[in-house]
Amino acid sequence: MSTLIDTHNRKINYLRISITDRCNLRCQYCMPKEGVSQFGHSEILRYEEILRIAALAVKKGINKIRVTGGEPLVRKDAVQLINHLSLLRGVEDLSMTTNGILLADCAPALFQAGMKRVNISMDSLEPEKYRRITRGGDLSRVWAGIEAAQSAGIFPIKINVVAIAGFNDTEILPFARLTMENPLQVRFIEFMPVGSLSEWRPEHCISADEIKRRIETFHPLVPVDNSKNGHDGPARLFKFPGAAGEIGFISPISDHFCDSCNRLRLTADGKLKTCLFSDEEADLKFLLRSGRDDQELDRKLTGAISQKPLRHGFLGGVIKRCHRPMVKIGG
Ligand code: SAM
Ligand code: SF4
Secondary structure, eight states: OOOOBOTTSOBOOEEEEEOOSOOSOOOTTTSOTTOOOOOOGGGSOOHHHHHHHHHHHHHHTOOEEEEESSOGGGSTTHHHHHHHHHTSTTOOEEEEEEOSTTHHHHHHHHHHHTOOEEEEEOOOSSHHHHHHHHTSOOHHHHHHHHHHHHHHTOOOEEEEEEEBTTTTGGGHHHHHHHHHHSOOEEEEEEOOOOSTTOOOOGGGBOOHHHHHHHHHTTSOOEEOOTTGGGOOSSOEEEEOTTOSSEEEEEOTTTSOOGGGOOEEEEOTTSEEESOTTOOOOEEHHHHHHTTOOHHHHHHHHHHHHHTOOSSOTTGGGOOOOOSSOGGGTOO
């Protein structure tokens, strides 16, 4: 397998594929209240188109793939897509980010299809608050999804918590305490300014350091080796001594990890993004649908990667957000 190195000497080996911009929730931090206009059926890449791009990317050096959305499990036959992706030679790590609402029914099938680990977004442990932030979600279904994933053998299960001041910052300790008995990895993610209409404001942000400080008022944390078990993501990992689970901190704002960014993102409408915070996109769908061969797709991919920015655009206090809302990128 080849290795993909960008112009800033970063190894690019991770592709996030958004398979839909539809979602069964409406999280306040991800999409505006009125929702977002959805792509038409023909605008979305078909599974065979996704697989063609994924196969090419894997040949070039991608070995980690994450399927995301919108909510990936609302798209029909997502399990089959997972299965096809898992069969691509060179894919070493295949995962999904989901809100967990539909996971209870399909966790065993996903595991069988080749998805060995999963990230589940859950921003509150209080049913009413969860309902409010997701504009209608039922927390008990997420728990059912977590339990089904555990029973199916999916491991690790990472719980993504977007920390928002004035909303769920009172739940930092309860989330951290979950890891005492339960072998979950709870990851606190700094709230990011993505999407021109998002409700992001600087005063909503809590830095990862502040979250860690608050957790340590309960009990000191010990570091966990991040490279253990092939974890090489941006989370800084810790745990309470003797705890079953782990606690991660992801700090795209206060301590960006651009220098080691290894990611590409394919949107559901077939655009390749090399940086979450940039509006630059390479239109792969156009090439796919105008009958171009793999060489041409490869050139477009290589060209896009050569433009991957060194840093995101809101350093030094200047906030530059991309226009696409998160629900149309995939996180
Ligand atoms: N629907 C799935 C879910 O919620 O897990 C997958 C798509 S969602 C866009 C992917 C991830 O992005 C979720 O973990 C979500 O919490 C996170 N996310 C969305 N908007 C965000 C924001 N403004 N800042 C930080 N994380 C965000
Ligand atoms: Fe849907 Fe995920 Fe966005 Fe929530 S964060 S609205 S579940 S896509």
